Amino acid sequence: MLCLMVVVKVNGFTQVTSASQEANMDQHTSTPCLNLSTVGFYPHIVVKGTAPPYQVFGSLVAVIDIVAQYLGICYQFVVPPKPVYGQNLGNGSWSGVIGMVHRKEVAMSGVVLSVSEQRSQVVDFSQPLYIDQTTILYTRPVHTSDLTGFIKPYSTQIWLLVLLSTLVVFLVTFLILQGHAALPISPSGSVEVCEESGLRSNVDKAYQWTLRVLLAQSVPRQPRGDSLRVIAGLWLMGSLIMGTVYRSNLKAMLIIPKITLPFNSLEQLVETDISTIVMQSSVLHQTIE
Numbered sequence: 702m703l704c705l706m707v708v709v710k711v712n713g714f715t716q717v718t719s720a721s722q723e724a725n726m727d728q729h730t731s732t733p734c735l736n737l738s739t740v741g742f743y744p745h746i747v748v749k750g751t752a753p754p755y756q757v758f759g760s761l762v763a764v765i766d767i768v769a770q771y772l773g774i775c776y777q778f779v780v781p782p783k784p785v786y787g788q789n790l791g792n793g794s795w796s797g798v799i800g801m802v803h804r805k806e807v808a809m810s811g812v813v814l815s816v817s818e819q820r821s822q823v824v825d826f827s828q829p830l831y832i833d834q835t836t837i838l839y840t841r842p843v844h845t846s847d848l849t850g851f852i853k854p855y856s857t858q859i860w861l862l863v864l865l866s867t868l869v870v871f872l873v874t875f876l877i878l879q880g881h882a883a884l885p886i887s888p889s890g891s892v893e894v895c896e897e898s899g900l901r902s903n904v905d906k907a908y909q910w911t912l913r914v915l916l917a918q919s920v921p922r923q924p925r926g927d928s929l930r931v932i933a934g935l936w937l938m939g940s941l942i943m944g945t946v947y948r949s950n951l952k953a954m955l956i957i958p959k960i961t962l963p964f965n966s967l968e969q970l971v972e973t974d975i976s977t978i979v980m981q982s983s984v985l986h987q988t989i990e
Contacts (some may be wrong), residue, residue, distance in 0.1 A: 734775040737765070737811030738801040740784040745831070746812045748780065755780060761813060764830065778811050786814055786983055799824055815984040835985055837970065842960045854950030863943060870936045871911040877928050878903035915940045
């Protein structure tokens with residue numbers, strides 16, 4: 702909510718003074734005019750000029766003119782030495798517009814200010830004049846190449862489980878082949894050739910029946926023996942399920958790519974290293990800090 706902190710004169714452009722100048726008397730009467738501290742807040746207040754006399758106009762000037770006309774008073778704007786809305790300096794004092802109101806250097810603010818608990822402890826806000834919202838602008842996300850997309854159909858836990866299953870099947874197959882090699886008669890009933898049942902040959906067979914089946918590639922040798930066929934059959938069924946699910950998830954990711962937003966809330970924005978542009982000493986600025 703955007704509120705004032707009190708009153709106002711004139712039509713159209715309004716002449717304002719700087720904080721270094723004293724609040725003078727009205728040109729036509731001897732009644733002191735109310736000093737209003739203000740800074741630019743488009744479109745409510747626009748301050749033109751870098752030194753007095755400034756020109757101030759905007760929708761809030763029209764509102765203040767109406768109030769001043771009904772109360773029969775005059776007003777003049779004062780620009781703080783540091784043209785900010787107001788920030789707690791940590792030693793009990795405030796800067797900007799709120800600081801001037803808090804030190805009673807001016808009668809009220811001449812610009813709408815956002816209400817916060819910290820500000821409410823040092824100044825009194827009027828009834829809300831505007832109800833506004835803050836929108837964060839960021840570059841539109843675009844589709845980019847993802848070199849790691851081929852591993853995303855499965856989560857990390859699933860990939861670890863697949864790796865563990867592959868190692869277990871490879872080890873079991875190798876041990877069974879080593880056991881068959883120690884027998885004088887092979888499971889098929891014929892004497893094995895030495896080079897066919899050696900350590901290197903068994904490692905090669907276990908590798909082919911494990912990894913090539915997992916990758917849906919052909920295997921040049923068929924497993925011999927009931928124990929090997931049971932292991933190979935179970936592994937073939939498991940590999941078929943894992944491969945089918947993987948290809949389905951990968952195709953879905955390619956058809957409907959997912960755009961990841963860098964943040965979805967103010968809390969997430971603060972945790973990122975994204976540079977932001979905010980109005981100094983505003984409530985949003987203080988919240989991000």
